[in-house]
């Protein structure tokens with residue numbers, strides 16, 4: 001979603017802001033803009049479309065010399081992408097950029113209209129900036145406190161007051177915002193990658209906190225306006241982690257980073273051959289007592305939860321429910337005593353997931369977060385966190401974050417199975433040994449990328465595609481299908497292989513592409529029967545199975561053979577060619593792989 005940056009220092013702010021915004025492009029946006037404290041007053045420059053359009057507009061104005069300013073990439077919510085609707089928005093005294101939604105903006109607009117204000121855009125943000133103006137009393141802090149007390153909704157804001165050209169302000173509620181500490185310069189941003197080129201030292205603003213940023217000082221105030229101390233954190237992500245490093249796209253780079261991400265996530269959690277999650281409260285005693293698990297997440301993270309459910313139920317014999325966060329939060333879920341809620345999120349900022357977390361806690365559930373971004377809202381609100389060590393994921397389509405989420409869920413399942421005595425210590429150790437082979441095996445799968453590229457070239461013109469599988473393969477096919485849809489814009493559906501004939505098989509005609517996943521020994525023959533059903537109706541089939549299994553003749557047009565591996569862990573291997581298939585389909589179809597249309601990386605609105 002929208003990206004926010006702010007700069008106060010000695011460099012030319014325009015260049016720094018564009019540079020920082022470019023590192024937030026991955027969040028998704030459709031217009032961009034900056035506001036600069038020039039000697040002549042505040043100058044606002046905006047452009048619809050990609051950041052390079054804004055950069056060109058700024059380059060055409062070499063006279064811009066401001067060393068203080070704010071910038072924004074907008075993902076349209078209220079009003080179409082246009083120069084008028086894009087940020088910054090201005091009023092007589094105040095200029096600001098906003099990430100989030102002001103829910104009571106219509107009411108506020110009525111009040112402002114009756115006080116003589118006029119509006120040019122369709123946005124809730126223009127209402128907000130005029131409300132700031134209405135409340136402005138010469139004191140920025142008091143104005144911020146008063147204005148935000150009248151506002152309902154979510155916001156991350158960077159604000160400039162015309163009368164205070166040496167500073168910018170930042171404030172947040174439910175939308176992420178950090179401050180970055182430099183030498184003779186300071187920053188505001190929605191996310192760490194924006195700042196890595198300039199500084200690694202940062203603090204995360206808490207709900208309601210206000211940051212006053214000048215070139216030599218950052219003062220943080222609490223929600224009542226009292227100065228407060230803030231812990232300084234150091235980002236351990238390096239600049240390369242947020243660069244493409246020779247890969248054509250971030251998505252390809254991140255797919256190739258999976259062996260390393262897996263190793264970083266799994267190996268610190270193995271002690272004496274046994275999984276040890278290093279989470280104080282997840283004692284064996286506690287894991288023995290858990291009666292049910294709720295896994296709650298959105299999108300790809302929810303699909304990881306589906307694989308986790310299959311693993312936990314199979315290995316631990318504990319019932320697991322998986323919920324889409326936006327459904328969970330409004331369905332009044334039943335959470336009993338000794339039930340654990342597991343919240344999965346790459347960004348740690350997904351609004352629906354965060355709301356689901358708060359609801360689970362309010363219902364008395366213990367909450368375990370599985371999160372990639374250290375210090376993010378979900379990490380901080382959870383009772384305990386297991387961090388996935390994927391490093392920054394920049395491409396909108398999640399790949400490495402999904403894989404490490406799976407790894408953590410398998411580790412949890414194994415530890416729980418040991419604690420509950422559904423698996424012996426020897427058996428758990430044998431599984432762990434297998435798990436440690438994973439980085440190497442993913443490397444092997446990546447070496448076969450050319451075959452996947454070839455398959456994509458054979459299917460690139462299709463309009464619809466089906467993914468089939470049973471059990472683990474069904475859970476994975478949901479993710480394969482989502483990956484394809486989101487970046488290549490090819491419609492696809494994932495089906496439990498046995499379910500197709502209950503209706504959907506009517507869509508299979510001569511040439512319909514089907515990707516069939518058959519990596520599980522116990523249901524291999526059943527899945528092959530289902531594949532035969534579509535094949536005999538003319539489907540063009542790519543079959544994914546383990547090397548060496550015997551596949552009946554004429555069942556598939558193409559076979560992708562995967563390394564022979566412990567079958568419960570197969571989703572972590574099979575995911576890789578599915579990601580590559582989606583990637584190459586998108587590339588061949590000329591799509592903007594890293595920034596698919598209409599999508600945002602971090603979804604901070606409902």
Ligand code: F6R
Nearest residue numbers: 299300301345346347350397398
């Ligand atoms: C798809 C994708 C999304 C996210 C979803 C949740 O590739 O990335 O479906 O998985 O928006 O995001 P997080 O994990 O940040 O909560």
